[in-house]
Each structure stands twice: as structure tokens, then as C-alpha cells.
Amino acid sequence: MSTLLIPDARKSNLERPWRLFIDGQFEDGGGERSLFDPATGAPLCKVMEASSDQVERALQAARRAFDQGPWPRTSAQQRAQFLFRLADAIEARAEQLAFVETCNSGKPLREARFDVAESANCLRYFAGLITKPLGQTVDVPAPSVSQIVREPVGVVAQIVPWNYPLLTAVWKLAPALAAGNTCVLKPSEFTPLSVLMLAEIMQELELPAGTVNIVNGDGLMVGQPLAESALVDKISFTGSGKTGRAVTAAAIGSNLKKVTLELGGKSPMVVFDDVDVDLAVDWALYAIFVHAGQVCSAGSRFIVNERIYDRFVETFAARARKIKVGPGLDTDTQMGPLVSKQHLQKVLEYIEIGQQEGAALLCGGDRPRGTIYGDGYYVNPTLLAADKSSMRIVQEEIFGPVAVIEKFSSEDQAVALANATIYGLAAAVWTKDVTRAYRVVKAIKAGVVWINGYHSTYNECPFGGYKQSGWGRECGPWGLHPYTEVKQINLNLDPSPVGWFNADAAFNQ
Numbered sequence: 001m002s003t004l005l006i007p008d009a010r011k012s013n014l015e016r017p018w019r020l021f022i023d024g025q026f027e028d029g030g031g032e033r034s035l036f037d038p039a040t041g042a043p044l045c046k047v048m049e050a051s052s053d054q055v056e057r058a059l060q061a062a063r064r065a066f067d068q069g070p071w072p073r074t075s076a077q078q079r080a081q082f083l084f085r086l087a088d089a090i091e092a093r094a095e096q097l098a099f100v101e102t103c104n105s106g107k108p109l110r111e112a113r114f115d116v117a118e119s120a121n122c123l124r125y126f127a128g129l130i131t132k133p134l135g136q137t138v139d140v141p142a143p144s145v146s147q148i149v150r151e152p153v154g155v156v157a158q159i160v161p162w163n164y165p166l167l168t169a170v171w172k173l174a175p176a177l178a179a180g181n182t183c184v185l186k187p188s189e190f191t192p193l194s195v196l197m198l199a200e201i202m203q204e205l206e207l208p209a210g211t212v213n214i215v216n217g218d219g220l221m222v223g224q225p226l227a228e229s230a231l232v233d234k235i236s237f238t239g240s241g242k243t244g245r246a247v248t249a250a251a252i253g254s255n256l257k258k259v260t261l262e263l264g265g266k267s268p269m270v271v272f273d274d275v276d277v278d279l280a281v282d283w284a285l286y287a288i289f290v291h292a293g294q295v296c297s298a299g300s301r302f303i304v305n306e307r308i309y310d311r312f313v314e315t316f317a318a319r320a321r322k323i324k325v326g327p328g329l330d331t332d333t334q335m336g337p338l339v340s341k342q343h344l345q346k347v348l349e350y351i352e353i354g355q356q357e358g359a360a361l362l363c364g365g366d367r368p369r370g371t372i373y374g375d376g377y378y379v380n381p382t383l384l385a386a387d388k389s390s391m392r393i394v395q396e397e398i399f400g401p402v403a404v405i406e407k408f409s410s411e412d413q414a415v416a417l418a419n420a421t422i423y424g425l426a427a428a429v430w431t432k433d434v435t436r437a438y439r440v441v442k443a444i445k446a447g448v449v450w451i452n453g454y455h456s457t458y459n460e461c462p463f464g465g466y467k468q469s470g471w472g473r474e475c476g477p478w479g480l481h482p483y484t485e486v487k488q489i490n491l492n493l494d495p496s497p498v499g500w501f502n503a504d505a506a507f508n509q
């Protein structure tokens with residue numbers, strides 16, 4: 001029997017004040033936003049949002065904390081100790097955080113629990129990494145000791161999306177804090193709750209004031225000022241390509257602040273005819289329907305060999321129709337709702353666009369009906385067959401439970417179809433031929449690739465994409481380095497007169 005609420009989760013009071021976190025203190029905002037439960041469409045709670053003055057005060061607090069505060073001057077061991085304590089505190093509140101994440105984003109509770117656990121793991125990873133050697137001493141052709149060291153970049157602005165609110169925030173905060181930076185973070189205006197709970201935990205653990213500041217609001221009121229501010233030394237953004245371009249233009253137009261971007265994808269899963277079709281379909285369902293397809297690396301394009309195409313379609317459609325769609329707090333739910341009414345409308349429009357372009361609707365395409373769904377933002381698992389790569393449903397990120405399937409006859413054609421978009425975030429290849437698998441994944445332009453799997457990502461490994469999927473990487477040492485500046489230090493061991501007027505003598509030094 002399904003269960004809609006768990007006892008411990010009831011302790012989370014969604015009706016309490018959700019305020020801004022600036023300079024170590026919570027405060028009311030200049031306005032407020034009503035949030036709605038994706039599972040029912042009913043009001044969920046109200047959240048304070050920042051005024052322009054409060055955004056500026058958060059930036060000033062972060063600047064002051066970096067220039068004068070203790071955090072950048074603590075040892076790597078001290079920063080690591082705090083991150084370990086923060087991870088422990090997250091685990092102690094895991095059920096509350098997961099409950100709030102599910103209520104706010106709509107994702108099934110088991111997925112939210114995984115996100116909370118991975119957030120703690122990420123903090124522990126960077127806590128361990130920051131105490132390892134990051135610099136080096138170089139043997140140079142001179143009487144000199146030459147060192148290369150990494151130092152914090154400064155004040156960091158971080159803008160996170162609504163699909164993985166807590167985990168994406170931690171992916172950015174953990175390396176930034178480990179390196180000794182101070183931060184101003186903007187959660188999505190649709191899903192700020194778990195990030196604000198994280199701020200409460202950081203305050204309880206006595207993180208120095210101004211080290212992390214959380215400012216709620218939309219892109220125009222909060223995101224744009226962060227990108228434009230000369231107080232910011234680096235900005236990290238995860239979201240749409242359109243907004244990513246605007247963030248980059250603002251960063252370049254202000255003070256040339258450093259920019260990292262993760263801008264989504266249209267990731268292919270190439271399936272050859274030597275696979276176990278049932279197993280490949282099982283993974284394909286997982287690739288696209290986790291979190292209702294609201295995943296930047298979702299396997300949203302299936303490129304299937306023509307010899308198994310019909311069987312793959314038949315098996316996929318039959319199993320997709322059996323997926324239990326429902327509220328995230330229902331323990332029987334396999335796929336939850338979309339995050340908002342606006343996004344629901346966008347996904348439904350894409351399904352209609354696909355059919356207008358000539359794509360065949362193979363399953364789904366509609367909304368589930370019944371009293372348990374109320375006015376929730378649900379779409380049934382959907383599969384569309386495309387016969388042209390130029391179709392919008394093939395080229396554009398839908399970010400919902402909508403997959404597109406194409407067929408191929410040769411390996412070269414499969415690779416060409418896989419690469420035929422502006423994106424290059426992720427990809428998968430399914431085959432029993434290991435040599436072919438390596439040959440194909442090397443030919444596909446994507447930053448994360450899987451052979452006979454999907455969606456596994458690790459704190460130890462880089463996450464990011466090729467082409468218009470963004471700049472830079474998150475996680476692993478590759479996620480830490482962008483939060484540092486590289487400095488060369490030279491100690492002259494022979495400070496005798498250089499004879500600056502004698503070029504030969506000078507260069508011999």
C-alpha cells in the first residue's frame with residue numbers, strides 16, 4: 001500500500017518564514033513569491049525575495065568576508081573540518097531535506113533522498129581533496145626555487161537550477177568553500193526551500209558571516225546583478241543556453257569575471273543490434289524518465305539499429321505505459337510531476353510541435369486523469385518517432401518525459417545522428433562489442449559517456465559538456481580548479497647584482 005507522508009517528514013513546517021540569508025543572518029525580503037505544489041497545483045508556501053538593495057548588500061558582505069574575514073585565511077584542514085561537519089549535519093536532517101525537496105520540486109521521495117545523500121558525499125569529497133597537494137615545485141634552469149600554488153579566486157556568484165536544487169548548490173558551494181572563496185548563491189525562484197534549509201544548517205555551525213549568502217529571486221532582479229557586479233570575481237551558472245549567453249555577456253561587459261557554464265543537452269543513446277533488447281529498454285526508460293526527464297543529461301534521443309527498431313519501440317512503449325505516475329510523496333510513484341505550470345505548458349507544446357512536424361506519437365503525449373492528480377503538473381511518459389534530424393524535437397531540449405527515437409543502418413550513420421545537435425553533454429552506447437563501443441564513444445562529441453549504462457555520475461569525476469553544453473566542469477579536481485587562481489612564485493637563491501645593462505648577464509640569472 002502506498003504512503004503519502006512519512007512520520008519524520010511531518011516535522012518540516014512548510015508554512016514557516018522562508019527568508020534571505022545575508023551576512024550571517026536571516027532577514028525579510030523586499031517582496032515575496034507564492035510557491036505551488038507540483039503534485040497538486042495547490043499553494044505550498046510563500047518565500048521572501050531580495051530587493052536590489054539586498055542583492056547589493058549580499059555582494060558587499062561576501063566581498064568584505066573575502067577581503068577581511070577569516071574564511072580565506074583559515075587552513076585547508078580547518079575548511080575541511082567544517083565541510084565534514086556540514087555533511088554530518090545534512091545527514092542528520094536527511095528526511096526533512098528530502099521531504100522539502102519533494103514537496104518543492106515534485107520528484108519522487110526516493111530520488112530526493114539520493115540527492116541529499118550525494119550532497120553529503122560531495123562535501124566530504126572536497127573536504128578530502130583540499131588537504132591534498134594542489135601545487136608543485138618546478139626545477140628551473142636558474143639558481144631559483146620556483147613554485148606554483150593555487151589561491152582562492154575571490155567572491156563567487158553561483159546560480160543554480162530548479163531540477164536538483166540542493167545537489168547542484170552543493171556541487172558549487174563545496175569546491176568554492178574548500179578553496180577559500182566567499183559566495184553569493186541564487187537558488188531557482190521555483191525551488192529555493194532546500195537551499196534555505198542548508199543556510200540554516202551553516203548558520204548553526206557558525207560559518208563566518210558573509211562567507212555564504214543566499215538571495216532569492218528571479219533572473220532579472222537577482223541573476224543579472226550578480227553577473228554584472230564588479231564585486232564578483234567568478235560566476236558559475238547552470239541553466240538554459242539563452243540565459244547562459246546573457247550571463248556571459250554581462251560578465252564580459254563588467255569586469256571580465258571568470259565564467260563556468262553548464263547549459264544542458266540533447267543526449268543520445270545509441271543502441272546496436274547485438275544487445276539484449278529488454279535490458280537496453282530498461283536502461284532507456286531510466287535514462288529519460290528519472291525526475292520526469294527534467295535532467296540536463298537525460299537520454300532524450302534513442303538512436304536504434306533498424307534491425308531491432310520495431311522490437312525496441314514495441315517493448316519501450318508497452319513498459320512506458322505501465323510506469324506509475326503520481327505524487328512524489330506516494331511511495332508507489334515511479335515518475336512525479338513537472339516542476340511548474342509554465343514548464344508543463346512548454347512540454348505539452350513540444351509534443352504538439354513534434355506531431356505537427358510529422359513525428360509519430362508512439363506512446364503518451366497526454367496527461368494522466370484521476371482524482372489523485374488534481375491540478376498537478378503531470379505528463380505521461382512519451383515517445384515520438386522522428387524521421388528527420390532537423391525536427392525541433394530532435395534539436396531542442398524539451399526537459400520533460402519526452403523521448404525521440406531515430407533509426408540507423410550503419411555505425412557511421414549512428415555517430416552522425418548522435419552528433420547532429422548543438423549539444424554535447426552526455427551520451428551512451430549499447431553493444432556487446434567492446435571494440436566498437438570504444439570506437440563509437442570516442443567519435444561522439446560529449447563530455448560524459450556511458451557504455452551499457454546511463455546516468456551514473458561521481459563526485460570524483462568531471463561533469464560537463466562539449467559544444468554548446470557549456471564551459472568547464474563540475475566535480476573532481478576539475479570542479480575545484482576553476483575556483484582557484486594559479487600563482488607562480490620564484491625565490492632567487494643568488495641575489496647578486498644582475499647587471500641590468502648587460503643583457504647576457506641578466507639572462508644568465
